[in-house]
Amino acid sequence: MMYFSRVRIRPYTDNYSRLMPILNGDGYAVHQLIWTLFPGRPDADRMFLFRQEFEKEQMSEVPSVRGIPLFYVLSKDKPSAQTDVLIAETKEYAPKLSAGDKLAFSLRANPVIARKQDNGKKNSKRCDILMDVKYQLKHSDTHLTSEQIQVPQNQAVADWLVRKGTTAGFNISEISDLQIAAYQQHVLSKKALTGNNEIKFSSVDITGTLEVTEPDLFLQMLEKGLGSAKSFGCGMMMIRRI
Secondary structure: OEEEEEEEEOOOOOOHHHHHHHHOOOHHHHHHHHHOOOOOOOOOOOOEEEEEEEOOOOOOOOOOOOOOEEEEEEEOOOOOOEOOOEEEEEEEEOOOOOOOOEEEEEEEEOOEEEEEOOOOOOOEEEEEHHHHHHHHHHOOOOOOOHHHHHHHHHHHHHHHHHHHHHHHOEEOOOHHHOEEEEEEEEEEEOOOOOOOOEEEEEEEEEEEEEEEOOHHHHHHHHHHOOOOOHHHOOOOEEEEEO
């Protein structure tokens, strides 16, 4: 059993010092804030995925203000209904899926590719797929505009998702219908994690339709998330039947 929650910032909260990093786009600060919904759990035992959006309409009995953050959370444990800063509306999450089911999906992902390093080190380096495409084209004889570069970049993201699907129990049959948008590079302070300077990662929003091929694998993916940077708001796939 999993739990799906829509989490809002409590209206009229006076704890603005905790909210400022979130308003400034700090995914780690969001992660730490959502942890407060699960008191008594050690930080090392991450057991939720989340995605940040923004209030658009007042669609709930809970008062809200348009333009402030809200969060969708998928968790193993049922979160607290509220904290001093957050209010959570929660329901049980146990989708019943079969092979061949068609689903619309929305995913905020951190697509990366492993590249061998040029400095002679044995370990490969994980690279942002979109920046990798741009780098490869920059060092070729191809001269493209920014708009033209988006075509191979989007194709690289689509290819990444198709590869992920082969081990996550789904198939993308209509690749041309994928919508890839909202690419963003993130730079976060790393002091709270390792004492070093910063963490860099990227995110991109992908929407489209998929076909479930192996329900058990697909459900495992929903629970664990897809790709990396899950602690910073990536990897949570939201689905609906079509």
